[in-house]
Amino acid sequence: MTTQTTTRQDWQSPQEVRWCPGCGDYTILASVQNYMAESGIPREHAVFISGIGCSSRFPYYMNTYGMHSIHGRAPAIASGIAVARPELSVWVVTGDGDALSIGGNHIIHAMRRNVNLKVLLFNNQIYGLTKGQYSPTSEKGKQTKSSPMGSIDLPFNPVSLALGAEASFVARTIDMDRDHTIAMLEAAYDHRGAAFVEIYQNCNVFNDKAFQALTGKQERTENRVHLEHGKPVTFGPDDEHGVMIHDGTAHIVDVAEVGIANIHVHDAGAESPAAAFALSRLSHGPYGPTPIGVFRSVERPVYEDDLDRQIAAATDAKGPGDLKQLVTSTGSWVVE
Amino acid sequence: MRIRFAGDSGDGMQLAGARFTEASAIFGNDLSTFPSYPAEIRAPADTLGGVSSYQVHIADRDILTPGDHPDVLVAMNPAALMANLGDLQATGTIIVNTDAFTERRWTKAGYTSNPLEDGTLDGYTVLPVPMEELTKKAVEETGLKGRGVLRSKNFLALGVLAWMYNRPIEPTLGWIERKFGKDPQVLAANVNAFKAGYNLGVTTEIFRHTYEVKPAHMEPGTYTNVTGNLAVAWGIVAAGVAAKLPVFYASYPITPASDILHELSKHRNFGVRTFQAEDEIAAAGAALGAAFAGHLGVTGTSGPGVALKSETISLALMTELPMLIVDVQRGGPSTGLPTKTEQSDLLMAVYGRHGESPLPVLAVGSPSDAFETTIEAARIALKYMTPVLLLSDGYIANGAEPWQVPDLDALPDISVPFQTEPNTPEGFLPYLRDPDTHSRPWAVPGTPGLEHRVGGLEKEDGTGGVKYDGENHELMVAYRERKIAGIADDIADVEVDADDGATVLVLGWGSTSSAIHAAVRMVRTGGGKVARAHLRHLNPFPRNLGEVLASYDKVLIPELNRGQLWRLLRAEYLLDGIRLSKVQGQPFKAAEIRDKIMELIAS
Ligand code: SF4
Secondary structure, three states: OOOOOOOHHHHEOOOOOOOOOOOHHHHHHHHHHHHHHHHOOOHHHEEEEEOOOOHHHHHHHEOOEEEEOOOOOHHHHHHHHHHHOOOOEEEEEEEHHHHHHHOHHHHHHHHHHOOOEEEEEEEOOOEOOOOOEOOOOOOOOOOEOOEOOOOOOOOOOHHHHHHHOOOOEEEEEEOOOHHHHHHHHHHHHHOOOOEEEEEEOOOOOOOOOOOHHHHOHHHHHHHEEEEOOOOEOEEOOOOOEEEEEEOOEEEEEEHHHHOHHHOOEOOOOOOOOHHHHHHHOOOOOOOOOEEEEEEEEOOOOOHHHHHHHHHHHHHHHHOOOOHHHHHOOOOOEEEO | OEEEEEEEOOOOHHHHHHHHHHHHHHHOOEEEEEEEOOOOOOOOOOOHHHEEEEEEEEEOOOOOOOOOOOOEEEEOOHHHHHHHHHHOOOOOEEEEEHHHOOHHHHHHHOOOOOOOOOOOOOOOEEEEEOHHHHHHHHHHHHOOOHHHHHHHHHHHHHHHHHHHOOOOOHHHHHHHHHHHOOOHHHHHHHHHHHHHHHHHHHHOOOOOOOOOOOOOOOOOEEEEEEEHHHHHHHHHHHHHHHHOOOEEEEEOOOOOOHHHHHHHHOOHHHOOEEEEOOOHHHHHHHHHHHHHOOOEEEEEEOHHHHHHHHHHHHHHHHHOOOEEEEEEEOEOOOOOEOOOOOOOOHHHHHHOOOOOOOOOEEEOOOHHHHHHHHHHHHHHHHHHOOEEEEEEEHHHHHOEEEEEOOOHHHOOOOOOOOOOOOOEOOEOOOEOOOOOOOOOOOOOOOOOOOOOEEEOOOEOOEOOOEOOOHHHHHHHHHHHHHHHHHHHHHOOOOOEEEOOOOOEEEEEEOOHHHHHHHHHHHHHHOOOOOEEEEEOEEEOOOOOHHHHHHOOOEEEEEEOOOOHHHHHHHHHHOOOOEEEEOOOOOOOOHHHHHHHHHHHHHO
16 A cells, blocks of 8 residues: 555545535545545545445545445445455445434444444435435424425434444534544544444535534534543533433533533443443434444454455365366366 | 256265266266256255255267256165156166155155055165165274265265266275365265275175276367356466456355355465455446446346346446356246246346336357357457356256366457547547447546546436437447447358258257257157258357348247247247247256147148
């Protein structure tokens, strides 16, 4: 691998970027391109795979290898690439409909296998490309074109889902917060194995201000719960609030009342995902205090590494493949 | 000589049949087999639904089919007798496990009186063997207890057959040793039962005859026995070698294709990566991803799986990446007859995608044809940068026949060099086509300077950028169509095996080839004149096919479907063909085709 210093421009493709003006996708694209330029990843080794939806146009704008595939299937296609070529840096760009509705099966299995994929899930809580139907992360009661009387679907909590699917790395960030986004991209890239990053993304056309509770000037300091490994989970303008976990449930408390020593200390490397899961349930959507940061980051054998080990072991045991041996391996006879 | 082993699905009939086949192959007979299983893994014991059978045809000359009607039936229980007696030759021999004919068990099979005593078997030669009793005795000294004891009775039956047909017993004993060596008790039980069966023949009066089936006259060479699934799997491995590419096989378990996955997963030392995906769609996706990354991407399935994969196949077609899809057909629609054979996915293979989406379709003709056809399918996929559908079916997949091992040093070189440099002075154009093949370059991730994006949206000619413009779309549709149609110049002409003056041509594809060949032989033995041809390539058709069809008065097309090739030929050549259709989950009997040929010759 050759390490080269690059600029953001090196990572921009000639294709004209076509999202609605003001869409959160622009900010994420800039963050990803900036991160890539800094990361030292050789451009030819980066592969961006997407499904269908607004976010899935992303690969066209990256001057890397890429595929804009079919709805929901990006994790499966990306798994094939990563398993075939473990030296590549494979990124999946997907959305809430793409990953959690039509592609739900693929996302959970990619997580549990721990294929070395970096999944960026742009969650805007709406179907944008098809012009505004409720998505599997839209809040219950949401009025949309396909739910004029309010949605009666209970939404997924993407972080809870990823943790339940045995993800070895799970994080959440917000489109507008570029520094935080880049920090999460870096942590995801540094983690070898499947990494799941939920990015709250504003769709200003069909679901504007869905993340107001985390992005509004006033609200953001009130509601952003920054998870930092090894530190007590506190939040609020003066860190006056904190999180305690008991009986498997996270509770918001006043630090002054319970004492900082009783506040939950975040351990992203904990063997059990239970605490991370409890934290993910602090809110079922971005409506009140909501954790962002790395929920979980643990070492686990990577699928393609295990497969390569089996290839090496089989080759050691049987020697490199020999076709002549193969075709007579079930017995043969000679006719003179 | 055609022998059918039949019993409960738990009786080990597949194993007994396969061992008898192997011993016959080593002995030098030509052979052809036809296993038939119940759809349920464990249907209730002693019921018709639970009957499993394995037919093997052995001969001293080259043979083409497992045979229509067995000469010998091994019936392990009343249900097996009930289910198979109708197929037996009128003067056939029945080796019957008399211990199974209790009132409770023959009632369960649907008899109202004991068929061994009520005249049902008059006219047949019946060899009664108390198999359970004899097995118990033979196994006694091993100390095996309980239900395990009777498990060895298939080896007892096998021993009886080995004696009747003078099969050498060493290969079977050697095999039992290898297979059961880890469990000395079971090993001893199976060896004892097998020997007891063999000795029963030697010492008992009831077996007056043994049958001599001499080694067949076959072309000199090295032979091995293959099933279609095994040979497809080996063909995939060999295609990887011939293409100088690592193989990536992604699949989801499905009858009757799973054995390909099982076989390939054993060969990691070839660098073969098998990926058992979460579903059929993911299997196609992973294979396509691997192809994008520069591997030989293959996915295998049956009809229901192809239906699920069709969107990904379209993407492969649009991104113009090489990919091989193996469809081991079974009875449909829906779950249909999962363990039975049919050829009813041909139209789906040719047409079953949205949009204008032509792709090459090939079909395996028999187990011994599977290796070469698989390599040919991979060759086309790589050279033309296209998904290719390779059709097999349940009959080919599970049937076995001897296959002459080809000269593996002379495998065709099917490798296609990756693009490593920009193909124009201005830079890399991923959709700049080869003027002859219309194929686009294959530039894989990791290659500096050739970074590019592909996807499902319509491409601009040359650059591959997204383009919605109507004229460009029409141009691209035409390119994709021409690319596939042009493959006709790169495949072999169809060969016709014709008698002088024949007016009837019998045209087949896939697994009907053996029954057609046998039927034609029957007609010729009777002095009839007929021509025969077989299609490996179903899209595009060989260049000379139109001319061949036009040179016969009548073209008979036997198919295990309602006339799918018949329909394609009508569309392509305005051919007024004659269809012979069968959809009973069973292959054609040669006589069925012969009768139709005779009728056409006479009319
Ligand atoms: S519809 Fe929404 S998500 Fe899609 S591009 Fe427009 S603003 Fe962005």
